[in-house]
Amino acid sequence: MHVVLWGGASHADDVQCEALNEVVLSSGFVTSARTVAASDGLPSYCEVRARALPAISIEARLPLEGWNGKYYQAGCGGFCGILGRADSGKGWINAMRPGLERGYATATSDSGHHGLSVVDAGWADNNPHAERDWGWRSIGETNRIARALISAFYGREAEQAVFQGCSTGGRMAHVAAQRYPDMFQGIISGAPAMDYSGLVGTKMSWLMQANTGEEGEQILKPGKEKLIGDAVMRSCDGLDGVEDGLISDPRLCKADLSELLCEGASSDQCLTKAELGVIAKWRQPPVNAAGEELYPGGIPAGSEPFWGLWLTGFEKGGGKLVNAFASNFGAYMAFPEDPGTGWSPQGFDFETDPERMKTAASLYNGDNPDLSAFIEAGGKMIVWHGWSDAIVTPFKTVDWYAKASEAAGGEDVLKQNVALFMVPGVDHCGIQSGPAGVTQMDLDPMTPLEAWLETGDQPQTIMAGK
Known part of the structure; x- marks a missing residue:
């Protein structure tokens, strides 16, 4: 059934949109279709909710006027599970907004389950089908259903497809390039938890164990992030020749925090030996008993202003999301047999548990540096990461890029299809504003990606307005 769109916003559009309720989908079905009036910089569109069997909930937004003939798919964050969560705010990360406001038909999904929050992984408890959908299948199924709706509504197929995601959405972006190399002509991957x-199994368990005392207490508590950050900035701000409140490359920063050691009683203006020990372990990669590195790099210097949300928590409560992610992942997603709620990252075994997660890695991970199929298909990919990301630390991304360059035959070869931008002072996905005030709203990878696809001009920056 084709419901061909002809005119501008009118009552006829309501009829055409609602008619999508009758579209027959293979291995899926439409649950609702309604028109949404233009507002807040977005055009009027037909909102379609659909289900890809068995359990992937999808939302498509089809512009009523000015469709550019293309398709834009957004990823989701954390363990996902909340359909269209990113579009409830003003940001563009994992949101359909950037595509819709440029005239794309857009879609996203909940990745195959309903969660109470993005740190809730209880849905995966003894549920391999849901784990498969979250890992990779929801990417392809969202694309399939959305393309069917586009064809039904406009009477023709989308001529180009773009994927955008950050964090887990960035992982999805990498998985898309590897498992579906012909599906998207353009991909934007931000702070990829690839x-x-x-990351979530080994490294986050390392971080939690490092900050836990013999009695199970948290050693480095909220309130000293600024003290630490100021000392780091004094040591490393000028390493790039400019003192601008940014650390351009935390790999060069070897800040000595011994000046902060408490000489007497502990206070807000000094660090105890135990607290300094936590920071020392956080700065290094997780290792096993033989000293073998299990994940690249530690917590980057310059990320201290963002530690409350990710690592230490806030003085009035909340934050410390690393703990929630690590606990849920280990309990329900990491191992062949789910240990459940009794499991804790404090019991993670760095000698044996990394090997036990091999099946999970094959389901979820997108860090294979071989992009030959995507490159052969002519795909273009922008990867970006904040140097001050304290949860999905940036060292994995630069490590992956180096390996991808080698696999492609050199960086000059890889750069024809993959562009990497490392952004100083930026939090995970640009969520929080740091001392330099740079957030996701200061970034725009979409404009250079479009130019790359349309004219072949390689991206030079992802900073908005430049």
């Missing part, structure tokens, strides 16, 4: 077993 190695969930290594």
